[in-house]
Amino acid sequence: MADSVSYGARERIAMKIELTMPLIKRLKIDSKPVATDPSGALIFEPNPSGRDYIVYDASQEAPPGFGVRIAKKKTFVIRRKVNGKSIMPTVGNVADFMTSDGKGPLTLARAKAAAMALQMVGTGKNPNAEARKTAASELTVGQAFSRHREHLRTRTQRPATAETLRVVDRAIRKFVGWGWANRRVKDLTPEEIETKFKEGQDAHPTANEQAFRWALAAVRWCIGMEELDAASANRDPLLRANPFMILILGRMFRSRDQVEKTRVEQNKRNPLTPTKTLGEFLEVAWSRKDVNDNETGVHYLMLMLLWGCRKSEHAPCQWGELLTADARKLASHVMLDDDVYGPHVFFHGTKNGSNHRLPIGPMALQLLRRRQASGAEEAVRRGFGSKSRTFVFPARSRQSKTGHYNDASALLDSLRDEAGIDRLARHDLRRSFGALMAAIDVPPGIRSRFFNHADASVTDTYTKAEWALLREWMERIEQSILAKAPNVYNSLKPTAWPMLDAPVPHVSRPAKPRTGRPRKISVPVDERQ
Structure with a gap:
């Protein structure tokens, strides 16, 4: 009581x-x-x-x-x-x-x-205060990573995306592989950090620098938290020095100019060239969509090129008409008809933390209408309650965890080989979009908006005049890209537009025979012996 x-x-x-x-x-x-x-x-x-x-x-x-x-x-x-x-x-x-x-x-x-x-x-x-003191003095590299990762995931301002967390996890695995995860931070010496850093610079400098930058940030954050705990407990901090600072003080990280120079020398950036490889790639891709159930993957790559977006931005796009108004605020989606913006794509929570809205050109719109028709047929086969139904690019497998298509690496490699292109990565499609914008003199301000390079505080709301200007340039970019592949252009253009002179359509290579265990064939019970 x-x-x-x-x-x-x-x-x-x-x-x-x-x-x-x-x-x-x-x-x-x-x-x-x-x-x-x-x-x-x-x-x-x-x-x-x-x-x-x-x-x-x-x-x-x-x-x-x-x-x-x-x-x-x-x-x-x-x-x-x-x-x-x-x-x-x-x-x-x-x-x-x-x-x-x-x-x-x-x-x-x-x-x-x-x-x-x-x-x-x-x-x-206070036993908790004593535990914090002990934890600070005994902090290991693995614990620093774990605490900092949780902070990145749960912070209010710009919480880390799933892709960022995957990058952090890759860095953690490097330190686990070196046997450093259980090393106490205070026991690490600048000399051994410098030696380990130099060992990784020869083979994979970008991944190596990324891993050490994350370690530097994790320990720096833990030191900041220990300083706050010490101040509130009226004691001296037990962890003061960040041994990874040797990489900053020794200027061991490459500058942006050095990174760019290395990428050029090693052919790491290979946008499609408007005069040659762009048209060949599109013609080959367009013929491949009818082979071996590649339509979703081909549309995925083509829209990545036509919008200049990152794979993490358009892969999870859903059909806006299947979402409520509130759900559309929190999900990447495509609207084929909209009273305010007209046809547009909306990317939620992009790399710089902002939302990003782009107008959809007439030929991308036609491609999306075909995507929607294919999606309707897929919904009939899988059922209207399937997880993949709402996605613009539904996953090929019903067991997919996300429900949407996500990895076109194998398809892109195959298209590259068939088109006779030496090097081509997915991000090169975004670079190709940028190269085309430069070729047709798109104003810098428009380029920045299309690439979403503006500050995250910049709104994605526009006046009618601003939006009309963005739509005009998007249509010009789209025409400039697809005109390099006349067969693709003629298939997607509005009916009122004149046809382009086109070569004989590319004939895609036949699909390779399926490898692995043969498919099971069910035999009716009355035919079994």
Whole structure:
């Protein structure tokens, strides 16, 4: 039963009652218990200030001072007064105790709180603060990566995208492979970091620099957090120096000009040339769409070229008409008809953190209408409830985790070989878009908007005149690209436009025989022997 509390003292005295998990689940920040009625039921009053409050546990199984703090998150706490000083560390989030090994959450929380209380009485110190001190002095490279990654994932301002987290994970795997994940940061010497860095520069300099930059950032963030903890605890920081700073002080990372020079020398950037390879690539791709179920992949690559986008931007696009107005604000989508913008594509949460809206030209629009028709046939085969139905580029496999097409590497390599092009990567399609913009003198401001190179704070809302100008240039770029492949141009152009003189359509190579285990052929029961 709760302690007797007069109404005038409700604001000064914390509530104490035997805690149960159903009771803890009932407690909310917008109201708080202040007393009990004659039958023993709790009396709640509004908590308009939203200030957190504590309900202490009156159970005989609970150590004195054990309770639950109700705030945005519910946490167990334990309070002790040692040498005249009140100490109240957090035992843990209530949710963390819900997944127990058969013991009740309250049983586990009370046991942990009792152990912490003994430690407080014995040392006179907050055990959580002591644990943070120990953690800072014993911080390993792997722990620094893990904490920084969680910060990147959960931060409010520009949380890391899935692609960024994959890059961080690749960096972590490098340090695990070197046996450095369990090395304490304070034990690393600048000399060995410099030696390890130089070892990786010969084979894969870009990946090597990226891994060490992430390590530098992770340790720097952990040092900043330790400085805050030390200041709040009125002590000196236990981790001050970042050994990875030797790479900055020694100017060991390549400059942007050096990186660009290396890429040119090694033919790392190979946009399609408007005078030769652009047309050949498009003609080969257009003929391949009818071979071996490659239509989705060919459309995926062609729109990547026509929009100059990154693969992470257009791959998850959905049909806007299948989404609610609120859902369209939070998802990349294509609108073939729109009263405000007309046909357009909307990329949500792009690399620079902003949303990006592009007008769709008439020939890309025709291609998308064909995509939608193919999608309708696919929905009939797979069912209208299939996960892939809403996507512009549905996954080929029904077991796909994302539901959308994502990797055209093998198809692109095959098209490149058939077109007789030496080198071509997916990002080269974006570069080809940029090269074409430069060739037809697209104004720098328009180029920046199409490439989404503007600051993330720049809005994707336009006046009618601005949008009309963007649409005009998008149509000119689209015509300039597809005119290099007359057969493609003639197939997608509006009917009122004149035909271009076109060569004999390219005949794609026949599909290669399927390798691996032969497909199973079901035999009717009455024909089996």
